[in-house]
Amino acid sequence: MTKRKPTPREPMLSGRLALITGANRGIGLAIARALAREGCNLIVTGRDERALARARTELDKLQSEKVREKLNVPVLAQSCDVRSPDSVDYLFALVRGLRKPLDILINNAGIGHPNRAVGELPYPTWMEVVDTNLNGLFLMTQAALAVMKRGSTIVNNLSIAAERAFPGSAAYNASKHGALGFTNTLREELRPKGIRVIALMLGATDTALWNTLWPEAPRRKMMSAETVAHTVVNALLLPENTTVEKIVVMPSSGTL
Numbered sequence: 001m002t003k004r005k006p007t008p009r010e011p012m013l014s015g016r017l018a019l020i021t022g023a024n025r026g027i028g029l030a031i032a033r034a035l036a037r038e039g040c041n042l043i044v045t046g047r048d049e050r051a052l053a054r055a056r057t058e059l060d061k062l063q064s065e066k067v068r069e070k071l072n073v074p075v076l077a078q079s080c081d082v083r084s085p086d087s088v089d090y091l092f093a094l095v096r097g098l099r100k101p102l103d104i105l106i107n108n109a110g111i112g113h114p115n116r117a118v119g120e121l122p123y124p125t126w127m128e129v130v131d132t133n134l135n136g137l138f139l140m141t142q143a144a145l146a147v148m149k150r151g152s153t154i155v156n157n158l159s160i161a162a163e164r165a166f167p168g169s170a171a172y173n174a175s176k177h178g179a180l181g182f183t184n185t186l187r188e189e190l191r192p193k194g195i196r197v198i199a200l201m202l203g204a205t206d207t208a209l210w211n212t213l214w215p216e217a218p219r220r221k222m223m224s225a226e227t228v229a230h231t232v233v234n235a236l237l238l239p240e241n242t243t244v245e246k247i248v249v250m251p252s253s254g255t256l
């Protein structure tokens with residue numbers, strides 16, 4: 001029997017505008033790919049401009065002509081350091097220039113640090129991690145709120161480290177615990193405005209993050225970034241009057 005090719009379904013988020021931080025690789029890029037397939041117009045950011053240019057070329061190819069016609073812009077790839085108020089301001093000047101509200105914000109940019117007990121953790125490492133994972137989340141969200149309307153969604157990529165404590169990861173754990181507190185507060189503030197806020201709580205996912213966190217970690221036990229992206233898109237596809245407030249996605253083997 002000859003196998004029938006499945007009929008491609010219509011994109012479900014056609015013409016929506018989505019901004020993803022840290023989208024030049026890893027989970028951010030996987031989410032950007034999944035949103036491109038669902039017909040979103042994309043703004044992707046990160047600091048490494050070469051990686052960002054590669055991501056843009058790839059995402060441009062995934063977007064259909066139909067999608068581009070709706071906004072008349074190709075994928076917008078803009079270098080942005082989430083720790084820098086000036087860099088975030090510049091990015092949002094470009095977003096405002098599109099003259100279209102932002103429908104989806106994926107706060108994904110984040111870093112880990114080498115395994116060190118608190119007594120040996122260098123203060124600059126602590127500062128860098130908290131600045132990126134917590135202060136950056138605040139800066140991006142505050143700037144985005146000015147261009148978001150009822151019906152839009154914010155997804156904050158936290159971690160299971162936002163609720164659990166992993167020894168040797170004090171700065172990462174603390175930044176993600178803080179980011180969860182921020183996310184929960186934001187959700188209550190935005191509830192009356194009809195903006196959904198989702199806490200994404202992931203277990204180990206196979207990305208470059210583990211090169212700093214634990215280089216020898218067993219990658220085969222980890223989830224793929226594509227699997228994570230799939231769960232995020234499913235949450236974004238829920239009707240406007242429904243939300244998942246917290247998505248917990250884990251490797252079936254549990255923590256590593």
Ligand SMILES: NC(=O)c1ccc[n+]([C@@H]2O[C@H](COP(=O)([O-])OP(=O)(O)OC[C@H]3O[C@@H](n4cnc5c(N)ncnc54)[C@H](OP(=O)(O)O)[C@@H]3O)[C@@H](O)[C@H]2O)c1
Nearest residue numbers: 022026027046047048081082109110159202204205207209
């Ligand atoms: N991998 C996991 O197991 C796992 C589990 C739970 C949660 N997470 C979370 O998932 C998110 C994405 O991580 P990943 O695993 O995909 O790691 P990754 O491959 O290292 O990606 C991190 C992304 O964040 C960007 N980034 C880092 N610092 C930035 C800054 N100051 N300004 C702007 N962008 C910055 C990076 O781009 P540039 O370096 O070019 O800026 C990169 O695109 C993080 O928030 C992480 O905490 C990951």
